[in-house]
Amino acid sequence: MPNPIYTVNCSILLTDLPLLDRPRAVREAGFRAVEYWWPFDSATPSDTEVTAFIRAIRDAGVQLTGLNFAAGDMPGGDRGLLSDPAMTAAFRDSVDIAVGIAETLGTRAFNALYGNRAEGVSAATQDEVATENLAFAARAVARIGATVLVEPVSGAPRYPLKTAADAVCVIQRVGAEHGVTNIRLLADLYHLYVNGDDIGAAIRDYSDQIGHVQIADAPGRGEPGTGDIPIDKHLGRLFAQGYTGFIGLEYKASRPDTFAWLPRVDRAARGPDPASSLAQQH
Numbered sequence: 001m002p003n004p005i006y007t008v009n010c011s012i013l014l015t016d017l018p019l020l021d022r023p024r025a026v027r028e029a030g031f032r033a034v035e036y037w038w039p040f041d042s043a044t045p046s047d048t049e050v051t052a053f054i055r056a057i058r059d060a061g062v063q064l065t066g067l068n069f070a071a072g073d074m075p076g077g078d079r080g081l082l083s084d085p086a087m088t089a090a091f092r093d094s095v096d097i098a099v100g101i102a103e104t105l106g107t108r109a110f111n112a113l114y115g116n117r118a119e120g121v122s123a124a125t126q127d128e129v130a131t132e133n134l135a136f137a138a139r140a141v142a143r144i145g146a147t148v149l150v151e152p153v154s155g156a157p158r159y160p161l162k163t164a165a166d167a168v169c170v171i172q173r174v175g176a177e178h179g180v181t182n183i184r185l186l187a188d189l190y191h192l193y194v195n196g197d198d199i200g201a202a203i204r205d206y207s208d209q210i211g212h213v214q215i216a217d218a219p220g221r222g223e224p225g226t227g228d229i230p231i232d233k234h235l236g237r238l239f240a241q242g243y244t245g246f247i248g249l250e251y252k253a254s255r256p257d258t259f260a261w262l263p264r265v266d267r268a269a270r271g272p273d274p275a276s277s278l279a280q281q282h
Contacts, residue, residue: 001236003266007033007065009214009250013258020052023060029259030267035066035248037111043070043081043090043097050097054104065246066109066149066212067101069137070094079156080113083130085121095137099144108146109212111186112137114170116158123160130170135178142182147211151186154194162195164202168209184211187238188250193218193229200237207241216251223251223261 008014008031010022017025023034039053057064070090072078081087081094098110114130117123138148150167153159161167164185171183187210192199203210213235217227224231235247251258259267 001232002239004235004247005033005245006031006262006267007035007063007246007248009036009248010034011037011039011068012250013253015253020056023056023062027060027062030264031062031259032268033063033065033246034060035064035109035246035250037068037074038070038094039067040070043094045097050101054101057105064101064105064107066111066248067098067107068111068113069098071113072115077156078116079153079159080115082112082133083115083126084118085125085129087115088129088133091133092136095140099140099146102141102146103144108144109149110137110141110146111149111151111212113151113153114159114161116156117160127170127173131174131177134170134174134183135180138174138178138180138182142180146182148183149186149211150183151188152191152195152197153188154191163197164192164206165197168206171209185209186212186214188214188216188248189229189231189234190214190216190218190221190251199234203234203237203241207238207243210238210243210245212245212248213238213243214248214250216249220254221252222254223258225261226254 008026010026014022014025019039026034040049071080081091112134118126134148141148150170152161152163152167164187167185174180174183185206189199192202215224215231217224217229219227
């Protein structure tokens, strides 16, 4: 099996550190790439907040491989703005801000969390709104050669996308109705497993639709090797099907050295050192 190219999710890992100190800690741990959920308190952060975020990535010498669009109050149970008619303006504002960040840092993948089912709004209306907003996001990121990701999620009873097939249906609808082709499946092996999806079948059937992969073990959402998911087996299948993208480490630390499961020699992404290319941008 090829060596995976890892990217560390700084929104769920290294939470003992301030959010903008985490990229440097990732670099010191031997990794060269990071990803984030929406790293701001609102969908429309100030220019100062955006500049500080960009500086933290650049100064750490890591690559920002992925970024979520604004998703609401995640600790409070929100799981995206995409399908909420009342939040369309906020979602689209966050898309514009994310694209601006990506133009500076070279990010080419954006996760658009679908959103929970809302009271007082029909599922059909929410799905129509989501379709329109996904098309908007796909067109916005296409101008920088980027991809929008759609993710099945566990642990959120009102979130309607549970399986890989659920997400692929959404992707196909947006493509059919709006002609966009740069939307892909975010295959988080933890979420698929917890939701009872057949991960092997999903990899077999949708390998050409997978734009990003994230891992955590279950139960517990801890480090690989702490649970029951045969992560190496699934990654081997993915690579055999031609997947060459990053593997996002999106798990909860359960031990003092949360990266001890992975030898340091295997942590750095292949290819040019992001610190070199980022330095040239200053």
